Amino acid sequence: MADTDTTELAPGQSVPRDNGERLGRSAAGHLVQLRRRVAEPGFVVTTAAEDRDAVLTTEWAHANAAFDRLMRDG
Secondary structure (H helix, E strand, O other): OOOOOOOOOOOOOEEEOOOOOEEEEOOOOOEEEEEEOOOOOOEEEEEOOOOOOOEEEOOHHHHHHHHHHHHHHO
16 A cells, blocks of 8 residues: 555545555545455455454455445445
């Protein structure tokens, strides 16, 4: 994520990365990211909002749905 500047993202805006990962700012302005896991196959979706657990999944569709949900609710 360090190579992608997220400071210019408006709430509700997201950007894809070349490797399929996604970064965005939720409607509440929190950073949300979908990234590929390194240690094991699959994906992790996280948000900088307080009291939010990361979503770990091996399913691309589930990861995208979690990202979209956190973009709306986070």
